[in-house]
Amino acid sequence: MRDRHLKYLLMMPALLLVTATVIYPLGYAGIISFMDWRLSRSRVPTDFVFLDNFWRAFFDDPSFLNSLGVTITFVAGSAGGAVLFGLLIALLLARRGRGYSIARTVLVLPFAMSPALQGTSFRFFLNPEFGIFDAVLDTLFPFLAHVDWLGSSGWAMTWLILTDMWHWGPFLSLMLIGGLLSIPSDTLEAARVDGASAWTSFWTVVLPQLMPVLAIAFVLKTIFSFKMFDYVYLLTGGGPGESTSTMTYYAFRMGFTAYDMGYASAIAFVLALLLVVVSAVYFRLLFPRGEAG
Amino acid sequence: MALSPRQRGRVLFCLRGIAIAVLLVVLLGPIAWIFLTSIKPLSDVYTMTLFFDPTLDNFRAIFERPFYVGDRLLNSLAISGFTVLIGVPVALAAAYSFSRFSMRFKKTLFFGVLATQFVPPIVVVLPFFLMFRQLHLLDTWTGMVWINLSIVLPFAIWMLKGFIDTIPVEMEEAAMTDGATRLRVIRDIVLPVTIPGVFVAGIFCFIFSWNDFLYALILTRKEAVTLPVVLSTFYTEEGDRWELMAATGTFILLPMFAISYFVQRHFVHGATQGSDR
Structure with missing residues (x-):
């Protein structure tokens, strides 16, 4: 067999x-989003309604607009927060030595x-009567006890957001630690000899060198934040109310408690488009000369 | 208050130590608390006490009616296992092809495969629900493996391509000039050196499908329910059975921790190669 065929095979x-x-x-989802299909009434799509589902979302459904804002x-909170948390962890632990590597x-x-386990557990930890987070926080900050x-x-x-940061921050920090440890130590040494404080050398030497890794971590986390479902559920x-009802969660509710497949698909599709637009903008900003490919 | 540079250094060292200690408590505390709760007797579950008579009652309870965590454990193992067994070899073949051959539209194709990761699962799961309903694949292992491949494949292709890219191509070329066929080269030269990469990719894929919640929540009912979904069934009419959740959670966590040891070795080593010693 020749490589010519093998590579495709x-x-x-x-x-x-x-x-x-x-x-x-x-x-398939794209097609359904143009249909009127309520599973509670019919086993098959009933009508082709073109953009009605999208129209309904943007002009006739405050809950959808709310979910857009919530998302x-x-x-913004979880992507920014997780990267910052990751950076903080990385700065603490990017040192040579056995203790640090443990x-x-x-x-x-x-x-x-x-x-899923994290969501259920944190829910218990936050319970005002028997939650461990609640107990600790009430001791540390008595004014928040109520x-x-x-x-x-x-x-x-x-x-x-904090729950999501707990999950992602440490993971992103592993990426950042790699970046930090690869900064040549003589660059830092040179800055110190020039009399730069730790604070200035962080801003002038460390941060610029770390920028590419930070950017990738941020893009990656943004994409995953858009997709997050488990914690909300x-x-x-x-x-309370609809205050944490993200688009993913709202589409889920429309699809699997209201059984309105057409409308749920339309919402999910808007989310997918939003994600495409946001990542396109990011890639433009971060890799201006097409370095990504 | 002026400090000498030496004193300053010492203060900073102490502050760093305290910060690291706080960090470790924040990261490990919740996990430890789940373990502790799982072995607490019912009377202590809703208290903050650290002193109690450890018991296995919670574990006994989850394996019995109506929770049957044993069956769910088997489902989770089978679905994640088959996903890895199918996904990783398929991804390896594609990754090799992406890494070694030149072809038209290769970049576009590779980017296209990666771009599927941008698609939110909620978009994919709606049509899958409708399709599976028609194909009678709702609530089956087959259906779950199929949909889990959508999370696992693009990731594994990307990871394995990166791995194969780092393997020098000279050996393969030498063997080919000696008359070996491409398939023999792949089997005898490429496969052996790719094993570590395959292993890590397999672990990641296992973690992803083991921890999947959304797909299992929507596409399983009774027979193929996985462990993460069982957690939501403990919100019962008699109240939330936190001690049973914690016991189930322990089963979800254990294999993850065993294998994340390897992942961590890969990551931390990859990230800090040679700098530790």
Whole structure:
């Protein structure tokens, strides 16, 4: 057999599977989003309604517009927060030495923990009567003792973001530690000889060198934040009210509690488009000369 | 208050130590608390006490009616296992092809495969629900493996291509000039050196499908329910059974921690190669 055929043959199973698992469903979802299809009334799509579902979302459904805002708040907070948390961890632990490398072994654990388990557990930890987080926080900050963490909209969103940061920060820090340790030590040494304080050399030497890794971490995290579902479902249930109902969660509710397949697909599709636009903008900004390809 | 440089250094060292200690407590505390809760007797579960008689009652309870965590454990193992067994070899073949051969549209194709990772799962799961309903694949291992491949494949292709890219191509060329066929080269030269990469990719894929919640929540009902979904069934009418969740959680965590040891070795070594010693 010649390479000419082999190279396609080797690729074929993967391309077929990717098509069957993503491309085809994506097209299918696109078609459904133009249909009126309520599963509670009919086993098959009833009508072709063109853009009605999208029209309804943007002009006739405050809950959808709310979910759009919630999504943007969550993505901004959790992407920014997780990268900052990761940077903080990296700065603490990017040192040579046995103690540090043992401490670094812990960093993979939060990421390996199932988000579903994390959501259920953190919900218990935040319970005002018997939660460990609540108990610790009330001791540290007595003026917050009366707060029902998941019962007020501001705090629920805060905890949604913090939960996500706990999962991702340590993982992103592993990427950043790699970047930090690869900064040549004589660059830092030179800055010190020139009389730069740790603070100035962080801003003038470390941060610029780390920028490419930070940028990648940020893009990666933004994409995953858009897709996040588990924490909303298990930690806050979208509440209180609709204050943490992200687009993913709202599409899920429309699809699997209201059984409105057409409308749910339309919402999911808007989310996918939003993600495409945001990542396109990022790639433009970060890799201006097409370095990504 | 002026400090000498030496004193300053010492203060900074102490502050760093305290910060690291706080960090470790924040990261490990919640995990430890889940373990502790899982072995607490019911009377202590809703208290903050650290002193209690450890018991295995919670573990006994989750394996019995109506939770049957044993069956769910088997589902989780089988679905993640088959996903890895199918996904990784398929990804390896494609990754080799992407890495070694030149062809038209290769870049576009590779980027296209990666771009599928941008597609939110909620978009994919709606049509899958409708398709599986028609094909009678709802609530089956086959269906779950199929959809899990959508998370795992692009990632594994990307990871393995990166790995194969770092292997020098000279050996393969030498063997080819000696008359070996491409397939023999792949089997005898490429495969042996790729094993570590395959192993790491396999571990990541296992973690991803083991921890999947959204797909299992929507596409399983009774028979093929996986461990993460069981967690939501403990919100019962008699109240939330936190001690049972913690016991189930321990089962979700254990294999993850065992294998994340290897992942961490790969990562930390990859990231800090040669700098530790």
